[in-house]
Amino acid sequence: MKKKIILTGSEGSIGKYIYKSLNKKYKIICIDKIKNLSRSFYFCDLTNFNQSSKIFNKIKKKYKTVDLIINCAGKIHNEPFIRYNKKFSTHSINNWNLTINNNLKITFNTNKLFVDNFCLNEYASKEKLIINFSSVNSKGIVGQAAYSSSKSAIETFSKVLSKELGVLNTRVVCISPGYFDLESTDKNLNKKIKENVIRETPLRRFGKVNELINGINFVIQNKFYNGKILKIDGGL
Numbered sequence: 001m002k003k004k005i006i007l008t009g010s011e012g013s014i015g016k017y018i019y020k021s022l023n024k025k026y027k028i029i030c031i032d033k034i035k036n037l038s039r040s041f042y043f044c045d046l047t048n049f050n051q052s053s054k055i056f057n058k059i060k061k062k063y064k065t066v067d068l069i070i071n072c073a074g075k076i077h078n079e080p081f082i083r084y085n086k087k088f089s090t091h092s093i094n095n096w097n098l099t100i101n102n103n104l105k106i107t108f109n110t111n112k113l114f115v116d117n118f119c120l121n122e123y124a125s126k127e128k129l130i131i132n133f134s135s136v137n138s139k140g141i142v143g144q145a146a147y148s149s150s151k152s153a154i155e156t157f158s159k160v161l162s163k164e165l166g167v168l169n170t171r172v173v174c175i176s177p178g179y180f181d182l183e184s185t186d187k188n189l190n191k192k193i194k195e196n197v198i199r200e201t202p203l204r205r206f207g208k209v210n211e212l213i214n215g216i217n218f219v220i221q222n223k224f225y226n227g228k229i230l231k232i233d234g235g236l
Helices: 013-022 049-063 093-118 145-164 183-188 191-200 209-221
Strands: 004-008 027-032 041-043 068-071 082-084 088-090 128-133 170-177 229-232
Touching: 004 013, 004 093, 013 027, 013 183, 013 209, 027 049, 041 049, 049 093, 068 093, 093 128, 093 145, 128 145, 128 209, 145 170, 145 229, 170 209, 209 229
Parallel strands: 004 027, 004 068, 027 041, 068 128, 128 170, 170 229
Antiparallel strands: 082 088
16 A cells, blocks of 8 residues: 655645655645645645644545655745845845745644644554755845745754654654755746856756655655755755
8 A cells, every 4th residue: 555645835846846756656645725636635725724724634534544744835035134225124024924934834734733633643653754844045045034044943843843753653854955956946046146056056056856856765765864954955
């Protein structure tokens, strides 16, 4: 029987490739706020805990148990904390909340609901795995105060959970991708920034999607890999 994976953000740039790459080997249960009726799909705003809870309850009722969750739902946001246009202004509180909610809050909600539904019941003796997604920019990038903060917090959150959930036979790992040849990269970086990123990356190129998938497969297959940040960024 195929292992079952919940994939959040399944319709995003990374999520679509994860689905395509893992779908033959695993049963993928997709959650996103962009509808796709061609898959085992649940529509949900994951920033809304009550709505998310109902979706996880539906998944539990249908599938009984799920083996792992891959959380790649998130939102990139570029905005300097301070800028000048005839006068100084600071970061929008609305954009701050939106970015934190779409990264850190979603990660908290989905981790909590996965543990509540699939790690604390009669199937808890089976190994479970949580894979969260951070970013190379978690180290702090000018112009990404909210985004960098949210991704750094996800890394810390994942480390804490890995220590607390070991007793439940549940591993928690965070993947921190660098810059990949993806639609989201094209959308958020102009030509000049792309050239700068490639110049600063020791391997002098963007990552290939299959290299990211290889990292996910490594985490799934290595049962003793836990509590770490797997950086796949070409050496940045």
